[in-house]
Amino acid sequence: MIEIDGLNVVFGTGPRTVHAARNVSCHVAAGESFGLVGESGSGKSTVLRALSGLNPDWTGRMTVAGEALQRRRPKSFHKRVQMVFQDPYASLHPRHTVDRILLEPLLIHGLDDREQRVLRALDEVGLGPRFRYRFPHQLSGGQRQRVAIARALILEPSVLLLDEPTSSLDVSIQAEILNLLWRLRRERKLTYVLVSHNLAVIAHMCDRLAVMNAGRIVEELDVAALRAGAFTQPYTRQLFEASRGYDRAAADKFVTFD
Amino acid sequence: MAETPGSALQARLGRAYLGWRSFAANPLAMVGLGIVVTLVLIAIAAPLLATHSPLAQDLSNRLQPPSAIHWLGTDELGRDIYSRIIYGARITLMIVGLVAVLVAPIGLLIGTVAGYLGGWIDTVLMRVTDVFLAFPRLILALAFVAALGPGIQNAVIAIALTTWPPYARIARAETLTLRNTDFINAARLQGASAVRIVWRYVVPLCLSSVIVRVTLDMAGIILTAAGLGFLGLGAQPPSPEWGAMISAGRKFILDQWWIATIPGLAICIVSLGFNLLGDGLRDVLDPKQR
Amino acid sequence: MSEPLLTVEDLRVLFPGPHGTVEAVRGVSFTVGREKLGIVGESGSGKSMTGRAILKLVPSPGIVTARRLTFGDVDITAADQRTMRDIRGRRISMVMQDPKFSLNPVMTVGKQIAEAYLVHADASAAAARQRALELLAAVRIRDPERVYDLYPHEVSGGMGQRVMIAMMLVPDPDLLIADEPTSALDVTVQMQVLAIIDDLVMKRGMGLIFISHDLNLVASFCDRILVMYGGRIVESCRAAELHRARHPYTRGLLAALPRFDRPPAELPVLNRDPSWLTGPEVPG
Numbered sequence: 001m002i003e004i005d006g007l008n009v010v011f012g013t014g015p016r017t018v019h020a021a022r023n024v025s026c027h028v029a030a031g032e033s034f035g036l037v038g039e040s041g042s043g044k045s046t047v048l049r050a051l052s053g054l055n056p057d058w059t060g061r062m063t064v065a066g067e068a069l070q071r072r073r074p075k076s077f078h079k080r081v082q083m084v085f086q087d088p089y090a091s092l093h094p095r096h097t098v099d100r101i102l103l104e105p106l107l108i109h110g111l112d113d114r115e116q117r118v119l120r121a122l123d124e125v126g127l128g129p130r131f132r133y134r135f136p137h138q139l140s141g142g143q144r145q146r147v148a149i150a151r152a153l154i155l156e157p158s159v160l161l162l163d164e165p166t167s168s169l170d171v172s173i174q175a176e177i178l179n180l181l182w183r184l185r186r187e188r189k190l191t192y193v194l195v196s197h198n199l200a201v202i203a204h205m206c207d208r209l210a211v212m213n214a215g216r217i218v219e220e221l222d223v224a225a226l227r228a229g230a231f232t233q234p235y236t237r238q239l240f241e242a243s244r245g246y247d248r249a250a251a252d253k254f255v256t257f258d
Numbered sequence: 259m260a261e262t263p264g265s266a267l268q269a270r271l272g273r274a275y276l277g278w279r280s281f282a283a284n285p286l287a288m289v290g291l292g293i294v295v296t297l298v299l300i301a302i303a304a305p306l307l308a309t310h311s312p313l314a315q316d317l318s319n320r321l322q323p324p325s326a327i328h329w330l331g332t333d334e335l336g337r338d339i340y341s342r343i344i345y346g347a348r349i350t351l352m353i354v355g356l357v358a359v360l361v362a363p364i365g366l367l368i369g370t371v372a373g374y375l376g377g378w379i380d381t382v383l384m385r386v387t388d389v390f391l392a393f394p395r396l397i398l399a400l401a402f403v404a405a406l407g408p409g410i411q412n413a414v415i416a417i418a419l420t421t422w423p424p425y426a427r428i429a430r431a432e433t434l435t436l437r438n439t440d441f442i443n444a445a446r447l448q449g450a451s452a453v454r455i456v457w458r459y460v461v462p463l464c465l466s467s468v469i470v471r472v473t474l475d476m477a478g479i480i481l482t483a484a485g486l487g488f489l490g491l492g493a494q495p496p497s498p499e500w501g502a503m504i505s506a507g508r509k510f511i512l513d514q515w516w517i518a519t520i521p522g523l524a525i526c527i528v529s530l531g532f533n534l535l536g537d538g539l540r541d542v543l544d545p546k547q548r
Numbered sequence: 549m550s551e552p553l554l555t556v557e558d559l560r561v562l563f564p565g566p567h568g569t570v571e572a573v574r575g576v577s578f579t580v581g582r583e584k585l586g587i588v589g590e591s592g593s594g595k596s597m598t599g600r601a602i603l604k605l606v607p608s609p610g611i612v613t614a615r616r617l618t619f620g621d622v623d624i625t626a627a628d629q630r631t632m633r634d635i636r637g638r639r640i641s642m643v644m645q646d647p648k649f650s651l652n653p654v655m656t657v658g659k660q661i662a663e664a665y666l667v668h669a670d671a672s673a674a675a676a677r678q679r680a681l682e683l684l685a686a687v688r689i690r691d692p693e694r695v696y697d698l699y700p701h702e703v704s705g706g707m708g709q710r711v712m713i714a715m716m717l718v719p720d721p722d723l724l725i726a727d728e729p730t731s732a733l734d735v736t737v738q739m740q741v742l743a744i745i746d747d748l749v750m751k752r753g754m755g756l757i758f759i760s761h762d763l764n765l766v767a768s769f770c771d772r773i774l775v776m777y778g779g780r781i782v783e784s785c786r787a788a789e790l791h792r793a794r795h796p797y798t799r800g801l802l803a804a805l806p807r808f809d810r811p812p813a814e815l816p817v818l819n820r821d822p823s824w825l826t827g828p829e830v831p832g
Binding site (some may be wrong): 043053054075079082083085087090091092104105109123131133155 | 264265266268269273361384439440441443444445446447448450454459462
């Protein structure tokens with residue numbers, strides 16, 4: 001479904017150039033859930049933003065459903081690929097009601113039967129019609145993220161890009177949102193690309209994952225291998241150890257990989 | 259005030275009501291509102307409130323102090339000052355209203371477009387803004403008058419031309435902070451055009467700052483118009499414009515102080531009213547409280 | 549066990565407001581000795597307010613009351629501003645979440661540590677600089693001389709947090725309160741910073757109150773854990789015995805965490821029982 005080949009993203013010029021993504025190549029099969037895990041500055045969000053079209057300055061080759069991507073995306077691309085952002089407080093317009101937020105994509109793409117679609121979208125994410133005319137500041141973090149998910153799914157895309165969707169949420173709310181995403185993927189046969197710094201979340205939600213560090217993919221493996229501890233790269237091992245909780249002896253052995 | 263509004267309109271009215279409650283809790287803001295509302299009512303009801311015609315001259319009664327017949331006295335041509343103040347309110351309101359209506363949309367449009375699109379469009383628009391910002395108001399007004407002749411319309415145009423740049427700057431600054439927020443990114447990812455994003459996402463968020471700035475600027479606009487009137491460049495005689503009245507009253511300031519002072523007081527009170535209103539609006543619409 | 553450093557009994561923090569009073573902390577009691585105590589809770593549980601109440605740093609209009617709030621021989625509830633200023637920094641220190649917001653952006657980091665030293669000790673500028681360099685080395689910064697002259701925006705998050713720790717340890721306090729000290733850091737850097745805190749706490753025999761939302765982290769780092777919900781403590785246990793926790797909220801939180809050793813399936817969702825808000829107070 002998604003093919004990325006030799007993606008390079010560079011920010012800035014001269015002495016302050018940052019090579020955010022270096023020769024990144026990976027592929028995601030249709031219906032698969034693929035994870036990109038790494039620490040800050042690893043380039044995982046950069047890859048997602050380049051894929052979504054938010055950042056037009058990239059070189060390399062990317063295809064979605066067989067179509068090669070250009071710098072500008074046609075409207076049909078947005079019907080097929082949608083994104084859920086990290087911060088639910090920032091991804092909803094503060095002056096738009098939930099109803100308006102959900103109507104916007106329908107209006108942009110000229111879809112009909114809008115009333116039914118909005119109600120259905122709210123229902124699917126577990127929010128009833130009584131949330132329809134509330135403003136974002138009247139919703140909790142979990143509810144806002146549900147609205148963001150409803151907005152992403154209302155165009156019925158086949159690919160969902162998730163940029164740290166639960167990092168800003170409490171643990172109990174995170175469980176609800178992860179369950180929701182899990183169920184929606186099964187029901188609608190979606191393809192997920194999930195970016196997170198939390199290895200446990202990735203291990204829970206994804207079929208396969210790629211570990212990134214300093215703009216490069218360090219290792220690609222499937223989740224069974226991760227859980228069995230069968231990684232080959234020392235960076236992956238270090239990330240795995242750190243994710244399991246504090247271990248004094250292990251912490252001493254951590255190095256900075258460049 | 260329902261917790262779960264049943265329609266879009268109800269949701270908006272609910273928010274407006276909360277905003278009003280917040281505003282009404284501020285006594286000075288209410289004073290400002292009161293003054294402005296009074297000005298508007300006076301202007302509307304001028305024919306009912308005035309005791310004499312503002313233009314009727316009575317040379318045998320000139321330079322009279324305030325009395326039972328002429329509540330605020332008469333000026334150098336025997337015209338009733340009270341009635342002239344009342345009708346002058348119309349002129350003041352008209353000038354202020356016209357300038358606001360011209361200046362805010364232009365500034366908002368230029369600022370948001372420059373801020374959102376960036377690049378050479380931003381540079382060009384901002385340099386144009388700088389050009390207009392460089393003109394001192396009165397000099398430009400003089401230039402206009404020299405070219406087109408004196409009168410209220412030209413005064414309004416001159417004021418408007420020099421007042422819009424700060425609004426463009428404010429709008430642009432707000433747009434720059436909004437440009438990279440996730441909700442704008444989400445709209446881009448839905449395929450929204452730049453026009454749609456600017457008009458439906460960015461402008462509503464810039465409106466509060468612009469409204470507050472307009473209200474606070476009103477005092478300055480009134481004073482500039484009065485200054486132009488004072489110089490004889492604004493409203494032409496016999497029009498009862500407050501600035502022109504002060505100018506005419508200058509000669510008599512020592513013995514018949516009311517001719518110049520009363521229009522001066524009117525200008526002062528109205529400017530204060532707009533300032534208090536603007537401050538109150540800013541407290542309610544301030545982004546920190548969003 | 550030796551005499552506890554801090555004793556808290558029935559601590560309450562209230563915020564009166566136009567729509568009624570909000571009770572952020574509703575009757576919290578615990579003691580801290582020379583050990584690592586973790587306070588875990590989600591947002592709104594009152595854990596941060598508890599930490600601030602101990603140092604009387606609750607923002608206005610908050611009101612702090614307690615039946616007993618003593619630090620060694622000092623009664624904090626009765627202490628005036630002068631006594632509190634003396635305690636803060638010198639005997640109880642606090643490290644907060646994001647060094648970006650806690651460090652002065654226009655002063656070099658070395659100078660800030662030296663300043664912290666000069667506030668509490670009468671020494672020359674040279675002695676203060678020396679002490680600052682020693683502390684930078686103690687928090688495992690490899691090149692103290694170079695880092696001394698850097699500004700906060702020039703250092704990474706992990707290094708900034710280490711600088712914060714150095715600053716907070718300058719006056720050699722007895723108790724350190726750390727409010728989400730590693731939440732803004734990458735996971736490997738987190739571990740390194742925690743190792744530093746661990747060493748310093750052990751070496752100096754300090755007490756540590758570690759406030760966090762990360763149950764796993766607290767369970768692996770601290771000696772004892774208090775779980776807070778709705779302004780009260782609902783569970784108090786030794787870290788090693790967390791898996792045998794009894795309160796349904798704690799069990800619910802543990803179950804809701806995605807884990808490596810569990811096959812992916814629906815995570816059990818926490819059902820909040822309103823009775824948790826009114827249950828008996830658990831002393832820590």
